[in-house]
Amino acid sequence: MSTKETLFDASELTVSMGPQHPSTHGVLQVKLKLDGERVIDAECVIGYLHRGVEKLGENQTYGQFVPTLDRMDYIAAVSNCLGYCEAIEKMLGITAPPRAQYIRVLMTELNRITSHLLWLGTHALDIGAMTVFLYAFREREEILKIFENYCGARLTTHMFRIGGTQYELYEGFEDQVRTFIKDFPKKVDEYETLLTQNRIWIGRTRGVGAITAKAAIDIGLTGPALRGSGVNWDIRKAKPYAVYSDFEFDIPTGSTGDTYDRYMVRMEEMRQSARIVSQAVEKIPAGPLMAKLSKIIKPPVGDIYHSIESPKGELGYYIVSDGSTMAYRARVRPPSFVNLQALKQMVAGHMVADVVAVIGTLDIVLGEIDR
Amino acid sequence: MDFAIDNVLIPLIKIGVVFGALSGVIAYLTLLERKVIAFMQVRLGPMRVGPHGLLQPIADGLKLMLKEDIVPNRADRWIFTLAPVITLVPAFIVFAVIPFGPTVDIFGRKVGLFITDVNIGALYVMAISSIGILGIILGGWASNSKYPLLGALRSAAQMVSYEVALGFSIMGVLMMSGTLSLVGIVEAQRDSHYWYVFLQPLGFILFFICGVAETNRAPFDLPEAESELVAGFHTEYSGFRFSLFFLAEYAAMIVISSMAVTLFWGGWLRPFPNIAALGFLDIIPGIAWFALKVLIFLYVYLWFRASWPRYRYDQLMKVGWQVLMPLAIANLIVTAILVLAFGGAK
Numbered sequence: 001m002s003t004k005e006t007l008f009d010a011s012e013l014t015v016s017m018g019p020q021h022p023s024t025h026g027v028l029q030v031k032l033k034l035d036g037e038r039v040i041d042a043e044c045v046i047g048y049l050h051r052g053v054e055k056l057g058e059n060q061t062y063g064q065f066v067p068t069l070d071r072m073d074y075i076a077a078v079s080n081c082l083g084y085c086e087a088i089e090k091m092l093g094i095t096a097p098p099r100a101q102y103i104r105v106l107m108t109e110l111n112r113i114t115s116h117l118l119w120l121g122t123h124a125l126d127i128g129a130m131t132v133f134l135y136a137f138r139e140r141e142e143i144l145k146i147f148e149n150y151c152g153a154r155l156t157t158h159m160f161r162i163g164g165t166q167y168e169l170y171e172g173f174e175d176q177v178r179t180f181i182k183d184f185p186k187k188v189d190e191y192e193t194l195l196t197q198n199r200i201w202i203g204r205t206r207g208v209g210a211i212t213a214k215a216a217i218d219i220g221l222t223g224p225a226l227r228g229s230g231v232n233w234d235i236r237k238a239k240p241y242a243v244y245s246d247f248e249f250d251i252p253t254g255s256t257g258d259t260y261d262r263y264m265v266r267m268e269e270m271r272q273s274a275r276i277v278s279q280a281v282e283k284i285p286a287g288p289l290m291a292k293l294s295k296i297i298k299p300p301v302g303d304i305y306h307s308i309e310s311p312k313g314e315l316g317y318y319i320v321s322d323g324s325t326m327a328y329r330a331r332v333r334p335p336s337f338v339n340l341q342a343l344k345q346m347v348a349g350h351m352v353a354d355v356v357a358v359i360g361t362l363d364i365v366l367g368e369i370d371r
Numbered sequence: 372m373d374f375a376i377d378n379v380l381i382p383l384i385k386i387g388v389v390f391g392a393l394s395g396v397i398a399y400l401t402l403l404e405r406k407v408i409a410f411m412q413v414r415l416g417p418m419r420v421g422p423h424g425l426l427q428p429i430a431d432g433l434k435l436m437l438k439e440d441i442v443p444n445r446a447d448r449w450i451f452t453l454a455p456v457i458t459l460v461p462a463f464i465v466f467a468v469i470p471f472g473p474t475v476d477i478f479g480r481k482v483g484l485f486i487t488d489v490n491i492g493a494l495y496v497m498a499i500s501s502i503g504i505l506g507i508i509l510g511g512w513a514s515n516s517k518y519p520l521l522g523a524l525r526s527a528a529q530m531v532s533y534e535v536a537l538g539f540s541i542m543g544v545l546m547m548s549g550t551l552s553l554v555g556i557v558e559a560q561r562d563s564h565y566w567y568v569f570l571q572p573l574g575f576i577l578f579f580i581c582g583v584a585e586t587n588r589a590p591f592d593l594p595e596a597e598s599e600l601v602a603g604f605h606t607e608y609s610g611f612r613f614s615l616f617f618l619a620e621y622a623a624m625i626v627i628s629s630m631a632v633t634l635f636w637g638g639w640l641r642p643f644p645n646i647a648a649l650g651f652l653d654i655i656p657g658i659a660w661f662a663l664k665v666l667i668f669l670y671v672y673l674w675f676r677a678s679w680p681r682y683r684y685d686q687l688m689k690v691g692w693q694v695l696m697p698l699a700i701a702n703l704i705v706t707a708i709l710v711l712a713f714g715g716a717k
Binding site for chain 1: 408411682686
């Protein structure tokens with residue numbers, strides 16, 4: 001706006017939403033061009049949380065780098081850890097022992113539930129339903145207690161090591177998980193009673209931020225954002241890693257690709273994750289936790305791309321090794337970063353209130369976008 | 372002497388009592404809100420200040436008064452300062468006509484438990500409570516900031532459109548009672564043996580929905596939608612000025628609840644005033660019945676807030692003009708025909 005023009009002469013209003021806005025999920029800044037309440041254009045400004053994670057990967061040994069990765073998507077730290085450990089194991093040509101693999105899947109799925117619960121709570125809060133937030137956190141707390149008992153940390157857990165896991169399961173672990181999983185589907189139903197059939201909720205989410213399957217694929221959306229548009233693509237099924245092929249679970253998909261469909265997909269995913277956990281906890285095999293591995297990790301010269309299905313979408317690691325103890329290049333493909341690119345397209349022509357709904361439905365974590 | 376007591380002293384005492392009680396009720400309404408919503412959300416709410424947080428409102432009030440008073444540099448200073456007052460004053464003076472109870476004997480003197488009984492009471496309430504909107508619009512505009520401006524524009528549109536439906540929704544009651552005096556309406560309900568909610572159920576529902584929208588409360592809290600507009604029209608307000616807006620909002624909630632009770636739920640009357648067998652209920656004074664009923668509506672307000680998401684601007688308008696307005700007019704016409712046919716007015 002030029003200095004002469006006052007706020008009220010302008011037909012277009014530029015509003016900077018964020019980085020300290022209550023519902024931009026961290027430090028995302030969206031520059032909105034508004035015509036009244038209608039959004040003409042939205043431009044994302046990112047980088048407020050940039051910590052140079054990828055560069056750190058070049059200056060830390062492979063083992064040292066793992067806890068750093070927890071700080072990317074701090075909501076789903078376990079997934080970050082799993083993807084990286086598996087990528088390095090692939091380079092080294094080893095696999096983790098079955099017991100470790102099962103623990104990994106179990107923990108990752110529990111973490112998927114926590115991530116989705118946080119998404120549900122904040123998404124509903126953005127749309128104005130604040131009680132869901134506290135209900136979701138009640139269950140999330142139970143999982144975080146399990147994490148804390150297992151490895152001492154709740155959020156940035158550093159749960160796995162290259163070659164397996166470090167910690168043995170604690171006494172009473174199975175019972176704690178069983179108790180939680182038994183009640184959890186009922187709790188998901190409880191959240192749904194507040195939202196799924198609610199007229200206001202349907203009004204706020206149906207047809208908002210709709211994206212076609214083709215457009216979603218063109219942008220490179222992954223995870224629930226892609227499945228909401230009806231594309232059945234989940235790396236756990238498409239390219240099974242860890243021991244996911246041992247479990248029975250379904251991949252829920254939507255049809256219209258709007259916010260409501262993505263909501264339904266994630267709700268169902270929580271139930272499916274609970275299903276995986278309940279299977280995994282019953283058949284954790286006995287055996288060692290770590291594969292035979294030299295103390296100093298030096299992958300052979302070469303590169304590798306390994307991706308897993310994080311709660312947000314495809315989390316990929318591209319690691320280039322020059323044969324030393326540190327990576328030559330450690331590149332991360334963060335799902336949130338790619339998914340955020342759809343924001344502009346999704347909000348065009350909608351109202352201001354829809355912008356926060358769309359930011360919520362994309363389930364972004366700025367730690368991962370900025371790295 | 373008697374003239375002075377009746378026309379100066381007693382009204383002044385009444386005004387003082389109402390004003391003081393109202394301030395206390397508003398303060399504790401904030402605590403009630405936090406407690407009720409906390410219990411709905413499986414948590415405890417404020418617990419630290421006093422037993423079970425009972426002194427929390429006092430602490431909050433003190434905090435707000437001691438806070439730095441910030442006026443943005445480019446704000447329109449005069450209007451910025453004036454806006455909270457414009458919102459607060461009407462919210463309080465509406466109580467002048469609300470009948471809290473019947474006329475009772477105090478020290479051998481007949482005293483009505485209301486400040487005054489105006490023969491256009493309902494109209495007065497509608498008129499005065501609309502002035503509060505001006506303060507919100509001016510406050511958002513004078514801040515010279517973008518989020519408040521958006522909030523103010525929203526509230527301008529929202530309140531103007533819901534006011535119309537609100538007005539139509541009480542017409543049925545006015546036709547049936549044949550008076551605009553709020554005391555007269557309650558007495559008409561006593562004489563007709565029915566609370567008007569049983570005769571005007573649709574009118575009541577419309578009135579309460581519009582009332583919630585008028586007071587900017589969830590699910591119609593768009594002017595201050597936290598997750599969209601940061602804090603809406605009062606984003607730039609802080610300290611005591613902010614607390615004036617805050618007080619006005621809660622006072623408005625009490626006004627709408629009181630109006631709902633007075634117009635539809637029999638005011639100070641006990642349940643089923645026509646059934647003599649329930650006469651023992653008269654032990655409880657009318658003012659307690661009134662307070663209890665108002666409390667129920669305030670609870671419903673909080674219940675809404677804990678349960679529902681927020682409407683979007685265009686949906687809000689659609690609900691107001693395309694659903695509530697036609698229903699209110701239909702209710703009005705049907706009531707008019709029935710009143711003509713059966714002679715509803717006494």
